[in-house]
Amino acid sequence: MTLLPRYKKLFKPYQQDGCTIEKMVMWLRKKSGAQEEIISLCVRNLFTELAHGKTFPRDICDCGCDMTNAHSAINHYLLRETLKLKGEADRSYWELLEKVDHERIIKHVEMENAAYIAANRNATGKLKRFFLRIRGRNADETSFPPTTG
Numbered sequence: 557m558t559l560l561p562r563y564k565k566l567f568k569p570y571q572q573d574g575c576t577i578e579k580m581v582m583w584l585r586k587k588s589g590a591q592e593e594i595i596s597l598c599v600r601n602l603f604t605e606l607a608h609g610k611t612f613p614r615d616i617c618d619c620g621c622d623m624t625n626a627h628s629a630i631n632h633y634l635l636r637e638t639l640k641l642k643g644e645a646d647r648s649y650w651e652l653l654e655k656v657d658h659e660r661i662i663k664h665v666e667m668e669n670a671a672y673i674a675a676n677r678n679a680t681g682k683l684k685r686f687f688l689r690i691r692g693r694n695a696d697e698t699s700f701p702p703t704t705g
């Protein structure tokens with residue numbers, strides 16, 4: 557993740573008690589467990605919002621945690637946004653996996669069916685030859701199933 561100089565300027569109001577963008581991102585990685593692509597995207601989104609004039613309270617966090625660090629509100633907002641996107645990504649992933657799995661099961665059933673039909677066709681052929689042999693006839697002379705008389 558490249559830190560643009562303008563990011564540092566935008567983050568300045570929130571670092572008065574020692575928080576830096578690097579620390580925030582490290583904390584975010586640890587807390588969210590999100591993929592690096594999601595982290596990057598959410599950090600970029602945050603700074604785009606800051607660039608567009610979004611501000612966060614610096615006296616007390618507005619998420620309900622009552623933390624009073626200057627960086628609490630911005631950090632907690634970023635974590636919420638990241639978890640939201642991670643949740644969507646995870647859901648899409650499982651949906652995709654389920655779809656692939658479903659297709660694999662269908663394919664397997666079809667293959668099993670084909671194998672079953674082939675095996676039974678073969679068994680019918682064997683049975684036919686067996687009946688014909690005990691009746692002393694040639695397989696090509698008669699029809700199956702064997703008729704009496």
Ligand SMILES: [Zn+2]
Nearest residue numbers: 617619621632
């Ligand atoms: Zn909070």
